[in-house]
Amino acid sequence: MTNGAPRSSPGPAAASSGLTAPATLDRKVVAGAVVLALAGAVAPVLPAYPLTLLTQAVIVAVLAMSLDVLLGYTGLPSLGHAAYFGIAAYTVGILATERQTGLAGCLVAALLLATATAAVFGFLAIRATGTYFLMITLALGMVVWGLAFRWVSMTKGDNGIAGVPRPELGLPWSLAAPLPFFYFALLAAALAWAAMGVLVRSPFGLGLKGIRESESRMRALGYNVWLHKYLAFVISGFFAAFAGVLWAYYNGFVGPVDVQLVTSVETLLMVALGGPGTLAGPALGAAAIVFLKNFVSVYTKRWLLILGAVYIGVILFAPRGVLGAFSREPHSAR
Amino acid sequence: MSAEFWITQAFNGISYGALLFLLASGLSLIFGVMRIVNLAHGSYFMLGGYVGLSVVWRTGSFLAALVAGAVAIALIGIGMERLFLRRLPGQTLGQVLMTVGFALMFQDVALLVWGGDPYTIPVPAALQGIVTAGTLRFPAYRIFIIVVAVLIGVGLWVVLDRTRVGAMIRAAVDDREMAQGVGIRVPVVSLGVFALGAALAALGGVIGGGFLGVYPGADFEVLPYAFVVVIVGGLGSLPGAMVGSLLVGLLDNFGKALFPELSYFTLFAPMALILALRPTGLFGRA
Amino acid sequence: MDDVTLAVRAGERRALIGPNGAGKTTLFNLISGELSASAGSITLFGRDVTRAAAHRRAALGLARTFQITNVFPSLTVLENCLLAVQALSPVKLAMHRSLGRYPVLHTHARATLEAVGLADRAGAVVKHLSHGEQRQLEIALALAGRPRVLLLDEPTAGLSPAESQMMAGLIKRLDPAMTVLVIEHDMDIALEIVRHVTVLHYGRVIADGTREDVRANPLVREIYLGA
């Protein structure tokens, strides 16, 4: 009832979708489709290395978009998102190398296992808000990293699982070759993008944005806020797992690095860089970081230093709209 | 398993918990006063160890290493707070990303300066012995760690609970805005707490360097431990950091000894349980 | 709050008044479920809801507005209203189809905006609205679910006199079957809307009756005017 209490600041500026004007929606979809088609068109003429990076960017973009569903749309900053990505990647790695399981089997098992983990973790994390949510997701993410690192009989520990074979789909082109695999990844990413795009524009997706803006109002309107947040958490984990499956096939290797804290934070950076709550933005942010990391590491050994500076620079110099969205907690806690 | 096993493991757990306390108490204090989630806190631990190492090499004095490590890292902390973090009040995500940026840069700088090889900080001869009690053997250095942690814990408690400065810090934790409204220079208090937290982590790094060693990657290895301590104990609570450190130290040791492959699981599962029952930790307030 | 007993009949219009800190908003928070009562019971349409979560009470037909405007600032006016419209329907959990495929929701949302006079602002982002328009939206969100009981917490807070008059008109035009409980400081406005007034002071009901009764009540006069 304090009339002097600072009101929580508004959410991201770029958040409102083209919902009210179907024309804008179409234009966005068209723009996205054009970008995808363009990527598909230039791929055959690209040299091997840029094509590899492009494939990587496409896959990581799915991971970044999955986090955006949670962070940008629902307002929940997860610091353990690599967990679902990593669990799926490990599942594929282990099944494909030790049991020669095919694509369908790997995909189903990986999505199930990672989504189930998200369902358990979400149950623990959704109870907390603000900083506590951040720290709990961090700690839960570390559980997965710890297992990857220490459960040597299952995960081969620090050595990781190498030689993950790419699936054979019975097509004339082998996915072992870079170009067919790129198209495979592109198609998969487009599907994931479309699915998440529909999700955030659906009635449920609007509910998520409402939660980001005001939980108390949502409760008063009759929403079960917990349920919405929980579903968003699990769905976000599902799409992260989808990216993890692609990653395992792309990289041919799965190791603790895929589930570590820095991977989770890097995904946050991609979302923040591209603009939370836009899907396309985080996808572009993902591409930007992937290219930056790889190009810089070609020219200098000091790429960590530069990447660190990028983190700090993004926070200091990115327009306030990009991060202002997250200054929700009034800093005079009462 | 023999009683000897249990006692030795418990002792190891407690001494590791003592080291964690040095790390986590600073993290918890910083969070309490400034609401900053500092992901560079593990870097303070690692850099403290490296600075201590260089000082021992140069001077041969362990004591000088402790002092130099703490002071150097306190200065780094002051620079980070004053020049960067202060620009992001209340922006949790921005703080997380920025402190990770610093952590990556520190990691690279350490690699540049000290190389990729692991080192151990040589400890004074007086701390190298073994204390025996019947058939039990306790390394003197681990006893030293416990003593240091107890002294620092008591010191922190006395300062926080018994002095005017401590009351000012607690006032800033309770209500940052109103603390300014009664004339407390909260920005100065914050800076001091940040420097103290960084210095404690660095102290932990130098001491830890004597038995865990100093090596690249130590920063992100200890960080989750510190976070678990703070989460379990409750953000911003000194007693919470004490109890949390002991709990985590014991769980980690017994976990590693009994279920080596699942040792992280044995550490984090109880944490999850505590959180499910008390989302703000054992001693935390909402 | 201290031992408040209040019974409101269906279709009744009642104002809740009292000095700052008298517990009016606290009472609303108890009724809507934002807070839970430590003792006593709250009954809605004959059903005990004392321990029910806020969203369950809303599902029973209870809606409220907030004293400090509580809307969704970076969404458009229409999106705000759609959120309220879909709130009590299972559609809110649909995630496989875009919201544009549910014309019924849009029709209902636009009708609600029409009712509060915001139809021409449907596409505007809420944070760019004037304060008065945001207060109108506040009401629209509560009305969109076609509630049976409506709690209005200072609907005219921060409005200019002209805007307040408009708001009063809007409230008077509400479906007469709807029960309305309103916290209002501006007595002129309150008395235009309601016949019954309850006065709270220090978390207790100190007067209850028609506006004439309350106006003449010496205790009320003393609290407000020291006369």
Added chain:
Amino acid sequence: MLALSDVHTYYGESHVLQGITLSVSPGEVVTILGRNGMGKTTLMRSIIGFTPPRRGRVRFKGDDITRWPPYRMVERGMALVPQGRRVFASLTVRENLEVARHGQRGRWTLPRVLELFPRLGDRVQNRGNKLSGGEQQMLAIGRALMTDPDLLLMDEPTEGLAPLLVREVGRVIAELKREGLSILLVEQNLPLALSVADGVHILSRGQIVHSSRPAELMANEEVKSRFLGVA
């Protein structure tokens, strides 16, 4: 002592104070009246620096303090008794008072504050969160006095207090006034407000809509009913 000229304050986009001009002379008690949500607390927050004004100036003892951090205002001799008391929950009564001690002049000391509020004397070792509402209010006032102020900002010091305690607060305000302290008082309890005030302003929708002496306001039924009353 204190002078505000054309102060405008915003919360985000919302324009809460719309050009406030007022002043408090040494030794004077000025009261701000007005209903809920009219900007009274925002006014206090703007003066002490919690929510600095976006436009306009605040002058205090000759200095332009508009953008000073709150602790500097306090060091200069301004103190706040905030709405909702906001005593430090984890500090004892004694500590709550001690952390606020800044003044060099020593007019207010721990014993003197305890003399003014005997009830606090019995509870010096209790933590802030163990006090009753009335005791918290006493502590909030005592804490403000410990900073040794020349100007006291009091934001609804009787909010939610039982009638006996309201009288107690009234007694304290009168005593402080006798000591020569300048006070800017926000109050909804009209009898109390009028009994201590030298001047009265009514705040409505972020603007001052009426200024007069207490006696004039007492006699002006129209203004009272329009901005304050029920009748």
